Amino acid sequence: MEENADHRPRKPEPALGARREEPALGAQPEALAAWRERPALLPPADLGSVADLLLDGAIPSAEVLAELIPLPTTALTAAQARRELRAIGELAVEAFPGAGIPNRLANTLARLAKPAGLPVPVLTEPFASATTYAVNADLFPAAWTAADLLKGTPYERYYGIDCAALRDLAERGDPAGFAELCARRAGLPPYRCTGPDGPQVVALAREAAVDEQARVLTTFNTATLVRVVGIDPPSGWEGLARGAFTAARRRSATPKRAARAWRQLVFHLSVCDAGRRAAVLGWIDAECARLPRPVTARLSPALARLREAVAPPTSSGTRLFRRVFRP
Numbered sequence: 001m002e003e004n005a006d007h008r009p010r011k012p013e014p015a016l017g018a019r020r021e022e023p024a025l026g027a028q029p030e031a032l033a034a035w036r037e038r039p040a041l042l043p044p045a046d047l048g049s050v051a052d053l054l055l056d057g058a059i060p061s062a063e064v065l066a067e068l069i070p071l072p073t074t075a076l077t078a079a080q081a082r083r084e085l086r087a088i089g090e091l092a093v094e095a096f097p098g099a100g101i102p103n104r105l106a107n108t109l110a111r112l113a114k115p116a117g118l119p120v121p122v123l124t125e126p127f128a129s130a131t132t133y134a135v136n137a138d139l140f141p142a143a144w145t146a147a148d149l150l151k152g153t154p155y156e157r158y159y160g161i162d163c164a165a166l167r168d169l170a171e172r173g174d175p176a177g178f179a180e181l182c183a184r185r186a187g188l189p190p191y192r193c194t195g196p197d198g199p200q201v202v203a204l205a206r207e208a209a210v211d212e213q214a215r216v217l218t219t220f221n222t223a224t225l226v227r228v229v230g231i232d233p234p235s236g237w238e239g240l241a242r243g244a245f246t247a248a249r250r251r252s253a254t255p256k257r258a259a260r261a262w263r264q265l266v267f268h269l270s271v272c273d274a275g276r277r278a279a280v281l282g283w284i285d286a287e288c289a290r291l292p293r294p295v296t297a298r299l300s301p302a303l304a305r306l307r308e309a310v311a312p313p314t315s316s317g318t319r320l321f322r323r324v325f326r327p
Contacts, residue, residue, distance in 0.1 A: 062099035065092065069108055081116035082229070085109060089225040094233050097240035097268065098247025098261030101221045109221065120145050120228045123221050127214045128179065128205035135175035135201060139218060143178070144170035146223035153270035154277070158309035159216050160185075166217060179204040182213040215263075222267055238276040241268035245284055249295055262302060269310065277310050 059065050069088055076084065092105060101109070103125045110122040123142040128135045144167050150156050151163035169177055179200040183193040186209040192199045203210045225231045233240055247253065248261035269277050284303070288296050 059095070062092065062096040063102045063104065065095060066102045066105035066108070069105065076112070076115050078115060078117050081112045081114075082118075085112045085116055085118075085225075085229050086231055088112075089229055089231040090233050093222070093225070093231065093240060094235055096247075097235075097243035098245075098257075098264050100215075100260055100264055101225075106221055118224075118228055120224050122224065123218055126205065127211060128201055130205045133198060133201045133205055135179060135204065137173070137175075139178060139214060140170040140173045142218040142221065142224060143167075145227050146217065146219045149223045149227045150219075150267075150270055154306070154309040155266050155270040158266050158305060161217065176201060178214075178217075179210075182210045182217065185213040185216070186210045212259075219267060222264070226271060236276070237268045237272045238280050241265055241272065241280045242283060244268055245280075245287070249287075249291065249299055251295065266306065266309070269306075281307065281310065 059068065088105070088109065089101075092099075092101060106122055106124045110124050113122045120141045121138045123136070123138045126136065127139060147161070147163040147167040147170065150161075151167075155161070156163050166181075169181065176194075176198060179198070180194050183200040183203045186203075186207070188200075188203060188207075188210065192203055194200055200210075204214065235243075244261050244265035248258045248265060250258075253261065269280060272280065288299065288303070291299075
């Protein structure tokens, strides 16, 4: 990408026929405006300039945002790298609360994680090699961190995850076992979930549905950003939950993007306290009352599951979700 003479990122030209994926729904203008005064450690684009473009509506998606944040080119101290990790993570979730962390941005964060000395690596794709079928070892610390953060939360109940068992599996570092779990959750037939030739690992490398289950189990770095990096979005997790819901219910959202935004909604709610969760659900009910009937009908089953997941669990709650809901 070419830069302007003042090394600020150039306003991206929209592709012919391109749609905006999700505007900066969760971010308050003042939260983004604060980045204008922030010194840059990562040339050529400083994050204050990126925030200006977000405020102008010139960045249409999280993927474009990732392109405007360059890889580090100079040596950073551990303190500087940690500061940049937190800053970039907060900006990404503020700007596009329903998008998660794109792989390109995960690569940037991974490059910063090394000088920062993070105890948990940043997970990047692919999760398994399509040629050697070796499983990405970074899945295990990412899954352990997610399970440790989300145990007992609506996220665990909504997606039917046994976080204690997932944490044990991650501690063992069992590639075949992790791939088998993802394959079974994706609904693959039993003969494709286990076997001496590793069909489950092949599925993890090649099938989108199995790959998606790895994202569900690891949160693809969102849990790491919260638990290890310590991001604290200025809009609050309840604000990001509202933004994720808005992204999920948009008529222009593809099924894949709607499912991704819904997963972010469940995560954001899960790191809220009970009072804020209730407030967000009340806001969602008010929003649904104003939506067209077909949109409300589309959202109703997932909303019913979400309300049940947010409610205090029964002793058989996790088993119930595992039985009736296949993510």
